[in-house]
Structure formats: structure tokens, C-alpha cells
Amino acid sequence: QVHLVESGGGSVQAGGSLTLSCVASGFTQRPYRMAWFRQVSGQEREGVALIATSDTTRYAASVIGRFTISRDNSENIVSLKMNGLKLEDTATYYCAADVRRGFQTTRAGGPVASDYSNWGQGTQVIVSP
Numbered sequence: 001q002v003h004l005v006e007s008g009g010g011s012v013q014a015g016g017s018l019t020l021s022c023v024a025s026g027f028t029q030r031p032y033r034m035a036w037f038r039q040v041s042g043q044e045r046e047g048v049a050l051i052a053t054s055d056t057t058r059y060a061a062s063v064i065g066r067f068t069i070s071r072d073n074s075e076n077i078v079s080l081k082m083n084g085l086k087l088e089d090t091a092t093y094y095c096a097a098d099v100r101r102g103f104q105t106t107r108a109g110g111p112v113a114s115d116y117s118n119w120g121q122g123t124q125v126i127v128s129p
Helices: none
Strands: 004-008 008-014 018-025 031-041 046-052 056-059 067-072 078-083 091-098 123-128
Touching: 004 091, 008 018, 018 031, 018 091, 018 123, 031 067, 046 067, 046 078, 056 067, 078 091
Parallel strands: 008 123
Antiparallel strands: 004 018, 018 078, 031 046, 031 091, 046 056, 067 078, 091 123
């Protein structure tokens, strides 16, 4: 059974940093693409960043230059280092993974939610003034 477990969320002041991690287990083959999404209550889920096994990355325009996604293929761990956090980064962040090859991006540049079959439960990030 596939599990994705996120950690690292919390509260931080604007301008601060947090690093989220996600451990993926139960996959019979290495996920080709792993990604981070975020969602504010009442709003659509937004793709933040993705990384493929080739280490190809894509980011939503709103986080370019501030967020960095990385993965440890040997451990099926994907991380999201978030610097320069802004009030608008406040959301629940979700890890997602899929074994199918290839990926799509939204007009904003981030991953597409329908591309991912496996999701974590989410970790909350709160950015305060």
C-alpha cells in the first residue's frame, strides 16, 4: 500500500524559511514524478513544484527564486526548501507522486494535480507578519 507522509510544516514569520519533507513508501517502482501542491481552504489546489527522476524541475511562477524542490531517489524522499516566505504562502502543503512517465505543467508553471494518483495527508504552513 502506497503511503506519502509529509513533515516540516509549522509557523514562521514573513521572510523566514521552512523545509518540508515527504517520504514515499509502498511503491513497486520508483515514482517518476514527485511534486508539492498547496491549498487554502475554499480555494483550488495549486501546483507548487515538481521533480522528475532525471532531476528535471518545474516551479509555479509565484515561488521561483524562493522555493527549491529536491529528491533522494534511493529513499523516495522529496523535499521543498522554502525561503523568503510570504503571507500568501500560508496553506496546507501536499506531497504527490506518480509512477507514470512525463509531466504537464499549468499556465502558472507548476504541476497539474490530475497527473498524480498518490497523495499525502498534508502539512500546514502558516506565515505571519
